[in-house]
Every structure is written in structure tokens, then in C-alpha cells.
Amino acid sequence: MxxxxxxxxxxxxxxxxxxxxxxxxxxxxxxxxxxxxxxxxxFYVQLPLGYGKLFYNPAVNWLYKTQPDPGLAGQQDxxxxxxxxxxxxxxxxxxxxxxxxxxxxxxxxxxxxxxxxxxxxxxxxxxxxxxxxxxxxxxxxxxxxxxKNRKGLHWLVEDYIAACGEAGLPWNPDFNGATQEGAGTYQMTIKxxxxxxxxxxxxxxxxxxxxxxxxxxxxxxxxxxxxxxxxxxxxxxxxxxxxxxxxxxxxxxxxxxxxxxxxxxxxxxxxxxxxxxxxxxxxxxxxxxxxxxxHHGLNYTWRMKVPTYNGILRPWWGKAFVGLQYLLTGGGPLSKSINHGGGFFKTRPEHDRPNMQLYMQAFSTLLPRAGERPLLTPDPFPGLSLGLSNCRPTSRGHVRISSADARVHPEITANAYSTPEDVEEMLLAVKFLRRVMAQPAMARWVEGELRPGPEVQSDDDLIADFRARSGTVYHQxxxxxxxxxxxxxxxxxxxxxxxxxxxxxxxxxxxxxxxxxxxxxxxxxxxxxxxxxxxxxxx
Structure with a gap:
């Protein structure tokens, strides 16, 4: 040509x-x-759970950063x-x-x-x-x-869906069907x-x-x-x-x-x-x-009384086992995303549509955010995370070049949680995470809350926590x-x-x-x- x-x-x-x-x-x-x-x-592009290895890899990733964001306690996301x-x-x-x-x-x-x-x-x-x-x-x-992602999921997914039902969020068999509202499992672009x-x-x-x-x-x-x-x-x-x-x-x-x-x-x-x-x-x-x-969001994390994926993905012998399982059968944790369960809910009944999204992970990583996303090396104890993100944020930012050279990253200003509505809705949303985990179907397996921890109770403390720990969920x-x-x-x-x-x-x-x-x-x-x-x- x-x-x-x-x-x-x-x-x-x-x-x-x-x-x-x-x-x-x-x-x-x-x-x-x-x-x-x-x-x-x-290899890590093709391996479904390999995306944790790509999160900070300049070979496949632009690695953009936002401007310091007051809405995220001054952090660069x-x-x-x-x-x-x-x-x-x-x-x-x-x-x-x-x-x-x-x-x-x-x-x-x-x-x-x-x-x-x-x-x-x-x-x-x-x-x-x-x-x-x-x-x-x-x-x-x-x-x-x-x-459709129904097979080979962690057994706690069923109890998570049951706990959502006990908290008033019914099972939804298809988030891409008649309605989005409810709890269930995510369809995946995995073949x-x-x-x-x-x-x-x-x-x-x-x-x-x-x-x-x-x-x-x-x-x-x-x-x-x-x-x-x-x-x-x-x-x-x-x-x-x-x-x-x-x-x-x-x-x-x-x-x-x-x-x-x-x-x-x-x-x-x-x-x-x-x-x-x-x-x-x-x-x-x-x-x-x-x-x-x-969309911005964060995880709440609990220590569990029963095994989660942490126990199999962290030790060398567990890595060897799931690697062999993947190679021989094409199954196991490596063949999935970590978001096995999920859902969509309304923070207020008067909303005409769900305004929050849920992510259930039978898995936890309480390591620092910067430098690595250790999906393949989780915490050394049984942990479970429930995450959420806002679906309908009212905050707006901008992308502006700082150089005439396209090789120089532009300035990205996210302005996360910069409106009172976004702060109020996220405050209601994080309270719902605790409500789900307090239901009988899940509470029986919980040893204790690790993040943000039971001492974080007041509205001001909850807001300060989600500002400090939130980040993008990558939907620019x-x-x-x-x-x-x-x-x-x-x-x-x-x-x-x-x-x-x-x-x-x-x-x-x-x-x-x-x-x-x-x-x-x-x-x-x-x-x-x-x-x-x-x-x-x-x-």
C-alpha cells in the first residue's frame, strides 16, 4: 500500500x-x-485474570494521571x-x-x-x-x-445474592435484559x-x-x-x-x-x-x-471465617495449582474476572433508575494503591471485598493539552465528588454495603470489617474515607x-x-x-x- x-x-x-x-x-x-x-x-493480555499485571505496565498502558483532586483528598488518580x-x-x-x-x-x-x-x-x-x-x-x-458467566464461580456469590435479597435488592438474572436493577452475576467478554x-x-x-x-x-x-x-x-x-x-x-x-x-x-x-x-x-x-x-468508587473489605480466593492465589503452591487447573481444563480463578457478582441499586426509592453499581469479589488486596494491583498476590488471610461506583455522577472535569506535542500527556482534571449530590449519594451507597454484609446470608461468614473499619461511623468520617480511598473505575x-x-x-x-x-x-x-x-x-x-x-x- x-x-x-x-x-x-x-x-x-x-x-x-x-x-x-x-x-x-x-x-x-x-x-x-x-x-x-x-x-x-x-500472555497476561490473553489470561483473563492477568489484567492485574497490566495495570501499571507501560508496554500496554498509557499510564495517565489526573491533576491533584480535592475530591479525592488531593491525590492524583x-x-x-x-x-x-x-x-x-x-x-x-x-x-x-x-x-x-x-x-x-x-x-x-x-x-x-x-x-x-x-x-x-x-x-x-x-x-x-x-x-x-x-x-x-x-x-x-x-x-x-x-x-453468561454462571459456572465456576466462588460459592460465596450465591450467599452474596441472597444477602442482597435480604437487604431489599432482588436477584436479577440478566443486567442486559428487561431491567438493570438487582443483584446477580456479570456477563463477560471471555471466550x-x-x-x-x-x-x-x-x-x-x-x-x-x-x-x-x-x-x-x-x-x-x-x-x-x-x-x-x-x-x-x-x-x-x-x-x-x-x-x-x-x-x-x-x-x-x-x-x-x-x-x-x-x-x-x-x-x-x-x-x-x-x-x-x-x-x-x-x-x-x-x-x-x-x-x-x-465513574468513581471504592471497596469495603471484610475478614472472613471461610476460605476465599486469597488462600489459593497467594501461596506458591496455590499459584501452581490454579495454573495447572487453567492449563489442563481452561477453568479456575485464572479464567475469570475477579468481579464474580455485582448489581445495580437505587440509593433512594424515589429515583427513577439505579444510580449505583456493585462489585462482589471473593478476594481482597489491602496493599497500597500505587505501584501494583496485586490480583495474583492477594492478602495472606481470607478476605472479601464489596465495591461500588456511582452510575450517574453530576461532577464534570476536563482534558486540556499542556503542550503542542501529542507525546506529552494532557492535563486531566477529574473533579471527583465535586457536587453535593455526588457526595450525598455516595454516602448513602457505602451504608448500603454494610447493610448487605449484615444480612444473615453473609453475616454468618464474617469475622470483622477491615476497611474502612468499624470505628468509621459518622457521616463526616465516612465521607472522609471515601474521598481518601476512592478512585476511577475507568469509564472516562x-x-x-x-x-x-x-x-x-x-x-x-x-x-x-x-x-x-x-x-x-x-x-x-x-x-x-x-x-x-x-x-x-x-x-x-x-x-x-x-x-x-x-x-x-x-x-
Whole structure:
């Protein structure tokens, strides 16, 4: 291939992999994907529980940090983002959640035709091959296998679900079904014994086609424009600057941090910021990098009277046992995410939808947050964690470049818990964790609370604790949000950048608002629907 192609996709992440697959399907279009990271053919990428080893690994991870955050007691939060084929779908916890019906009806109501629940449900069903079978809610026969994740779970999951029921949160057999509310087990992007990332499900099959080129270790530095039209990108590979031209379109799929950064260094963003850094302003739009939204949460941890995964994953002989179990049977703890159970609940009965998400882990790691995420070396005693995160935060942050050089990380300001509503809702939520663990089904197995500990009781102390111990749950979004008006958004409902030609943003940055739940599934869905729009417009 020459240095010209029809479509350039910047980023081989959750959305980019789907785009690459769908845009090359007909054989009519030449597509080039530029990925700053390398291959996903790594042991700990493919091993489902191996993601703990990827959490601080610069070989596969951008290792972003936020600005010191008053909402998190002044701490800088660690933000892992995938720098590898598959993007963050190659380093995440593999939980598959689509979002609530009302989330997408909100997208449509915000002036984005084509993005209501009925339309996105059709896309979800088309892309899925759900192990639970096809029905009104789920699809079968698509390229993305989704595991129903019912076998081989720790036995405490059943008691956790029973305790939730005793606390007033009933069992829900399918968080991607008729309703999201309730307690149950998560569907997972795991196939066989391996992680089923967007790269495995969508990109690798497409790479067999002659009209797809994937260039790895290629960091895009800027979008190249002629007038108001994007005509290509400049990128760096092996120390050499290269230019790739696009006959049709440039598509940014670099994620909620990378996509606004690339727009800004290319002259699209807040004029004063760009001028301060010596970047000529091509298109003034202060919404680029604004409206940053993320879910934040934390774990409460208990010491248990009965064995948890700590006892088998910590000692050398236990590691040997689960390794052999995985190699011989494809099963055991290494074949799963650590989030075996979960759920969604309302902090107040008057809420019209769940506003908190639960994560149950028969497992604990009370080691410091910085430097390592020791999933494969847990605590030396039986521990269990219940985690939660807010689904509908009202706090907003921003992503702003601090340099005209795209290789320099942008400044990420999260503003966690910066509104009274977010603080009040989290306070109610952490009290619910204790309520669940006090129910007979779980209380009988508990020796004592370790974090934050029984001495933390007052509202002020509980708030101080969750500020000190919370962090991102890795669902950054909305920084190039979709909307009908350039005064409040970056792209239109067809994902085209307002005021420019030949340029789209198709990834989690495009979300008009953050959905309730994990963002990998909706990011892939945006890629699926985005490809349909690109192909329709090409016709």
C-alpha cells in the first residue's frame, strides 16, 4: 500500500477495532488503522485474570494521571488506558454491560436522532453472540461472543445474592435484559479460556483482508488539514515522522483522553488555550476536552471465617495449582474476572433508575494503591471485598493539552465528588454495603470489617474515607460529546466534527452523557453504529 488510503482510523481500541472490521467487510474500501501500542499477543493480555499485571505496565498502558483532586483528598488518580491492539478492552476487567434503556433515550432527547434505545438495541443484538441465547434483549450469531458467566464461580456469590435479597435488592438474572436493577452475576467478554477483547472479536478476523492495514507503534501527532477538510495524519514510527493521507475520512478512535488531545494539538479546541501553546486555531470550540465524566468508587473489605480466593492465589503452591487447573481444563480463578457478582441499586426509592453499581469479589488486596494491583498476590488471610461506583455522577472535569506535542500527556482534571449530590449519594451507597454484609446470608461468614473499619461511623468520617480511598473505575467519556449545536458539543449525531469536513470522532469521547455501567460494550456499539453511518454517507 502507498501512503494513501480511503479511511484512517486512529486507535485500535474498543470502537476502532469494530470500525476496522465493518469498514473493510465489503472489500470496497482501503482502511488503515494506526495504533500507538503493539501486539496484544501477550500472555497476561490473553489470561483473563492477568489484567492485574497490566495495570501499571507501560508496554500496554498509557499510564495517565489526573491533576491533584480535592475530591479525592488531593491525590492524583491513576488512569490506566490500553496502549495495545484492543485498547482498553485488552486490559479491562471484561464486564459486559450495555447501559440502561433510559441512558440512550436521553442521548436521543439531547438532539441526537438515531441514538435512542430501540436503535442502539438493534446494534447491540447484531454485534453479539450471547452465550445466554437470543431473545428480545440479546443477540446471537454476531462477531462478539459474550459469556453468561454462571459456572465456576466462588460459592460465596450465591450467599452474596441472597444477602442482597435480604437487604431489599432482588436477584436479577440478566443486567442486559428487561431491567438493570438487582443483584446477580456479570456477563463477560471471555471466550473459552481467553479474554475476548475487541481485537480478538473484530480486528484479528479483519486483518486477513487485503484492504486492511494495521500499523502498530505508530503514534499520531496531529490531523492534517487542507482548509476545513481533514486529509490525513502525521504520525511517528521508529523515530521517523510520516504522513498518511485519507481519500475519504479521518476517524479519531483514540478514546476519551486521546481524541480530544489530538483535536487540540491539531488546532480544534478552546482558542485561548491553543494560542497560549502556539497552535494556530483552525476551529474554535471550547467543548473539546470539556464535559469529562467518569465513574468513581471504592471497596469495603471484610475478614472472613471461610476460605476465599486469597488462600489459593497467594501461596506458591496455590499459584501452581490454579495454573495447572487453567492449563489442563481452561477453568479456575485464572479464567475469570475477579468481579464474580455485582448489581445495580437505587440509593433512594424515589429515583427513577439505579444510580449505583456493585462489585462482589471473593478476594481482597489491602496493599497500597500505587505501584501494583496485586490480583495474583492477594492478602495472606481470607478476605472479601464489596465495591461500588456511582452510575450517574453530576461532577464534570476536563482534558486540556499542556503542550503542542501529542507525546506529552494532557492535563486531566477529574473533579471527583465535586457536587453535593455526588457526595450525598455516595454516602448513602457505602451504608448500603454494610447493610448487605449484615444480612444473615453473609453475616454468618464474617469475622470483622477491615476497611474502612468499624470505628468509621459518622457521616463526616465516612465521607472522609471515601474521598481518601476512592478512585476511577475507568469509564472516562463525553470529552468530544455528540449534540446538534457546536455551542454545546463537538460532533453531530453522525459523529462528524462540527464545522469541519472529513473528520469524525467515534469512541467513548462521543457519548453525550455517561451510561450507567461499564463502558466497553457501549464503546463497541458506537463503533458498530458509527461504521454504518460512515458507509451510508459514502454511498
Amino acid at each position: 502507498s501512503d494513501e488510503t480511503d479511511y484512517i482510523i486512529v486507535g485500535a481500541g474498543s470502537a476502532g477495532c469494530v470500525l476496522a472490521n465493518r469498514l473493510t467487510e465489503s472489500g470496497k474500501h482501503r482502511v488503515t488503522v494506526l495504533e500507538a501500542g503493539g501486539t496484544d499477543m501477550r 491513576h488512569i490506566p488506558r490500553g496502549k495495545v491492539l484492543g485498547g482498553s478492552s485488552s486490559i479491562n476487567a471484561m464486564v459486559y454491560i450495555r447501559g440502561q434503556k433510559v441512558d440512550f433515550d436521553d442521548w436521543k432527547a439531547a438532539g441526537n436522532p438515531g441514538w435512542g434505545w430501540d436503535e442502539v438495541l438493534a446494534a447491540y443484538k447484531a454485534m453479539e453472540d450471547n452465550e445466554a441465547g437470543a431473545d428480545e434483549w440479546r443477540g446471537q450469531g454476531g462477531p462478539l461472543f459474550v459469556s 473459552g479460556r481467553r479474554r475476548n477483547s475487541a481485537a480478538r472479536a473484530f480486528l484479528h478476523p479483519a486483518m486477513k483482508r487485503p484492504n486492511l492495514r494495521v500499523i502498530t507503534k505508530a503514534q499520531v501527532l496531529r490531523v492534517v488539514f487542507e482548509g476545513n477538510r481533514a486529509v490525513g495524519v502525521e504520525y511517528l514510527q521508529d523515530g521517523q515522522r510520516k504522513v498518511l493521507r485519507a481519500k475519504a475520512e479521518v476517524i479519531l478512535s483514540a478514546g476519551a483522553i486521546g481524541s480530544p488531545q489530538l483535536l487540540q494539538v491539531s488546532g480544534v479546541g478552546e482558542g485561548a488555550l491553543l494560542q497560549r501553546l502556539g497552535i494556530p486555531v483552525l476551529r474554535e470550540n471550547a467543548n473539546v476536552g470539556a464535559h469529562y465524566t467518569d 467519556s463525553c470529552t468530544c460529546r455528540m449534540g446538534p449545536d457546536a455551542a454545546t458539543s463537538v460532533i453531530d449525531a453522525r459523529l462528524r466534527v462540527h464545522g469541519l469536513e472529513g473528520l469524525r470522532v467515534i469512541d467513548a469521547a462521543s457519548f453525550p452523557n455517561l451510561i450507567a455501567g461499564n463502558t466497553n460494550a457501549p464503546s463497541m456499539m458506537v463503533g458498530w453504529k458509527g461504521a454504518e453511518m460512515v458507509l451510508a454517507d459514502a454511498r
